[in-house]
Amino acid sequence: MCKRTNPRGGRTGRPRSTEADTAILEATRAALVELGWSKLTMGDVAGRAGVAKTTLYRRWANKNELVVDAVAVLFDELELPDLGSLQADIEHVVLQFAALLERPETKTALMAVVAESTRDEPLRERIRASIVDRQKRLVLAGRERAQQRGELPDEHPVSTVAALDDLIFDVVAGAVVHRALVSAEPVDEPWAARLSALLLGGLGAAAAH
Amino acid sequence: MCKRTNPRGGRTGRPRSTEADTAILEATRAALVELGWSKLTMGDVAGRAGVAKTTLYRRWANKNELVVDAVAVLFDELELPDLGSLQADIEHVVLQFAALLERPETKTALMAVVAESTRDEPLRERIRASIVDRQKRLVLAGRERAQQRGELPDEHPVSTVAALDDLIFDVVAGAVVHRALVSAEPVDEPWAARLSALLLGGLGAAAAH
DNA sequence: GCCTTTCGCTACAGGTCGTAGCGTAACTCC
DNA sequence: GGAGTTACGCTACGACCTGTAGCGAAAGGC
Incomplete structure (x- = not known):
């Protein structure tokens, strides 16, 4: 027994x-x-x-779950070293993520499994747990670090902070993916600099209120 | 003959x-x-x-091209009415694009064909011509209109303007797609307002230089 | 040694792909 | 109105992939 x-x-x-x-x-x-x-x-x-x-x-029950697991480990490489400024941190993580998307394995697999996940809730959960959350932690850590540096104001309501993290995450990750896979243009240093400048400006302007 | x-x-x-x-x-x-x-x-x-x-x-040679053509016509709905301010224009186009992505046809098809296009250059071109460019025109029109209103500064080098259009496009479209399909959270008015506020702040800060 | 689970192998039904061949239908040009 | 050309529906087909079942053998725990 x-x-x-x-x-x-x-x-x-x-x-x-x-x-x-x-x-x-x-x-x-x-x-x-x-x-x-x-x-x-x-x-x-x-x-x-x-x-x-x-x-x-x-x-593995099917191709989708196998591929998710095969690709997920590649996202372990993602790190967020302290480069001294929010601008540098953002640029670094953008270029890191872009390098990952340039690899043929991830390039062809990532969008495909996400597409499948629109009709497969367990698959979506698997992707979230093994890939998306791993990226999102970088956003959270970067935002906290910037607040400690005084580059961002302290926001009091917890709900607002979470919403801001969500927004930043979707903007950064979405922009990189869209640039790399839809527009099919290189995610290089100049572009990363423009993106982080845009983001910093937006966050700074929000702080002005 | x-x-x-x-x-x-x-x-x-x-x-x-x-x-x-x-x-x-x-x-x-x-x-x-x-x-x-x-x-x-x-x-x-x-x-x-x-x-x-x-x-x-x-x-049609295969499923990919058929689906692209079937979905492409849905993107004809996208319009950019003059709502008086850049903020309102952005929010409107974001919600419009999100509504399109909420439809089950586009939700399941769009990511899939983009994933396929990473290994199929003709397919990528087909998607660009019949879907992506159609969206991008909205960005171009919105940016020009905002400049005429005086909401954005006139930038002289043409290359810079084109790069800015590219960036805005990837940020807006990428963020909406990522929010809707990866994060699987609703793209509603509050979120659209936060996104456009972030974007406007960033564009305004860039103008300050 | 006994039990349990995994392993490799083979075979299989079911389904999809993309093509070929046929006779017929629709349209243009002379 | 006839000749030529192309599209159509239909059937059939080989090739491939899926996911499962059954088998004997291997590898571990008790």
Whole structure:
């Protein structure tokens, strides 16, 4: 009955191969680079990973969830070093995010899974938890740091702060994605500088009230 | 040899059925609403339109191009009435664009075709010509109108003006898309007001230099 | 050693893609 | 009105992908 007495939480039997896990995710990224989202197939990934197709389906229900997990780890690279000013912090995070979007894996996969998520609530939640929230933390940290520097005024109502964080996040991330994938123009230093200048001006003007 | 002597530019034989054209595009939108992008199939669309599958392939090479054309006409609704101030103009266009993105056809299709376009240059061009440029014209018109009102300074170098238009476009469109599809939060009046306030503040601060 | 779970393999039904071939319908030009 | 040309609906088809089922073998816990 009660078998929760071992380190694996009561699970008995042969354990999942962690080598297979990493091999599958690596193979998925490689397939994304070579084939792109639409031509990637489960059978192909299994072949690259040296794994049976059934092994994939034991771990992921479909292509969408597999690709989300394969791409999510790339977002671990995102960091927010203290560069001394809000302007520099924004520019840095914009260029960092843009570099991520330039990679063929993310470029082809990110929009595709978001598109799928409009009709798949569990998928949306998975994306939020493993990708979106990870980006959003940078916005939160950057805003707090700027307030401590005195570059932004202290806003008292918590609801207003959260709304501002949401707005900044959608503006920055949305602008970068739109520039890179829709307009298909380079996200380089001059553009990042213009964007952060626009944003800083807007935040400063809001503070004037 | 030279048969270009009739109103159809020299084309002889049975003409394409325009009824079939409109029926197919309507059926495509209906299929997008019911099934979403990923489950939409060419055979299903053909059935809904009361048309043979081969007729679809005579007009569109694949699902991507068909869907782009089916969705593109919805963007004809976008307009930029003169509401008296830049702030009001921005809020209006933001809410208008958001309403378009709330429709199930565009919600599921837009991101998907953009994702596909990252690996399909002709498709990207098709999207640009029939969707993106149509939106961008609104930005251009709004910026010019604001300058005539004196709400924005006259910038002399043409290159700077074009860069500013690009930036505003990516910020506005990107923020709305990101808010609606990634964050999955409502694009309502309060949010539109905050976005336009941020933007106006940024543009005003830039003018101060 | 026994039990449980995962593994690789094969096979399979169901569905989609995109094309080919056919006879027929519609329209233009002479 | 006939000849030529193109579009149409229909059927059939091979190729491919999906997701599942069944099998014997392997790998771990108790």
